[in-house]
Amino acid sequence: MQSFKAQPTADPHETMQHMSEIGGLFGIMLLLMIVRYAISFFIAKMSIENTEFKLKNFEFGGRFGEFIGMLILGFFLSIITLGIYSPWFIKKVYDFFSENSTHDSNSFKFNGKGLDLFGIITLFIVAIVILIIILTVITIGSFNHTSSSPKQIGVFLLIFVAIIPYLYYVTKWSVNFTFKGYTIKLETQLWASLGKIALELLLSVITLGIYLPLAYLKLYQYFMENTFAESDEKSKTFGYDMEAGSDFLFIWGQLLLSIITLGFYFPWAYCKVADRIMSKTYSEDIEMDEFAIE
Numbered sequence: 463m464q465s466f467k468a469q470p471t472a473d474p475h476e477t478m479q480h481m482s483e484i485g486g487l488f489g490i491m492l493l494l495m496i497v498r499y500a501i502s503f504f505i506a507k508m509s510i511e512n513t514e515f516k517l518k519n520f521e522f523g524g525r526f527g528e529f530i531g532m533l534i535l536g537f538f539l540s541i542i543t544l545g546i547y548s549p550w551f552i553k554k555v556y557d558f559f560s561e562n563s564t565h566d567s568n569s570f571k572f573n574g575k576g577l578d579l580f581g582i583i584t585l586f587i588v589a590i591v592i593l594i595i596i597l598t599v600i601t602i603g604s605f606n607h608t609s610s611s612p613k614q615i616g617v618f619l620l621i622f623v624a625i626i627p628y629l630y631y632v633t634k635w636s637v638n639f640t641f642k643g644y645t646i647k648l649e650t651q652l653w654a655s656l657g658k659i660a661l662e663l664l665l666s667v668i669t670l671g672i673y674l675p676l677a678y679l680k681l682y683q684y685f686m687e688n689t690f691a692e693s694d695e696k697s698k699t700f701g702y703d704m705e706a707g708s709d710f711l712f713i714w715g716q717l718l719l720s721i722i723t724l725g726f727y728f729p730w731a732y733c734k735v736a737d738r739i740m741s742k743t744y745s746e747d748i749e750m751d752e753f754a755i756e
Contacts, residue, residue, distance in 0.1 A: 702742055712738060
């Protein structure tokens with residue numbers, strides 16, 4: 463008769479130690495994330511206050527203490543709701559920066575809804591989960607084949623493609639403000655935008671990221687040209703006066719300086735790039751006559 467050995471029970475002290483280590487690691491990750499966002503507050507403040515329009519700089523009156531309090535509460539609510547609260551947290555961050563940014567004593571109001579962002583993120587997650595399931599089924603079905611089978615490559619491409627509409631809808635959600643009686647929104651055709659995003663991302667991947675700054679500028683220019691400011695009396699649109707070669711080299715120069723200084727130069731690099739882009743961003747009416755929002 464075969465004898466059986468009793469399986470050793472888990473040491474409760476060892477289990478508690480592992481749980482403590484996991485909790486400590488999670489706490490460190492959360493702290494680093496809060497620090498990262500705290501640094502982003504000062505970078506955003508510098509960028510806003512160094513942005514000039516009509517010979518006047520924007521002003522930012524947001525308080526760091528208020529931002530940190532909102533940040534900690536937002537992370538806490540996002541964690542206990544398993545991420546469900548995250549879209550509303552992001553909406554509050556947009557509200558904070560827009561409502562505390564003024565130009566000539568006029569403030570902005572962000573009109574995006576947390577529920578809309580929740581729908582966008584949910585659809586993206588569902589699409590990714592479905593594609594992962596398909597990938598898993600194909601992988602199991604082709605166990606004896608190489609990992610680079612055409613079907614698997616096709617599924618990875620589908621995952622890449624799923625990111626494109628997500629970027630489009632998040633961008634469209636983000637560009638929705640009210641300023642001095644103007645409603646500022648992104649109005650563009652879906653398929654044309656998806657094609658533009660796909661092209662710029664593809665070129666960035668093919669060039670191993672070298673093309674990425676130019677991709678950003680071209681997408682910025684494209685979306686600016688399709689952003690409209692409308693009031694009861696006037697309709698405006700925007701544009702970006704891009705000099706592809708010099709803009710590309712300028713951004714890469716700032717990136718290289720940030721890398722050489724191990725990131726210490728990054729806040730100044732960010733502000734210089736933002737200032738260059740904003741100084742070349744212009745507005746005009748629908749009839750193509752140059753104007754300034756009064």
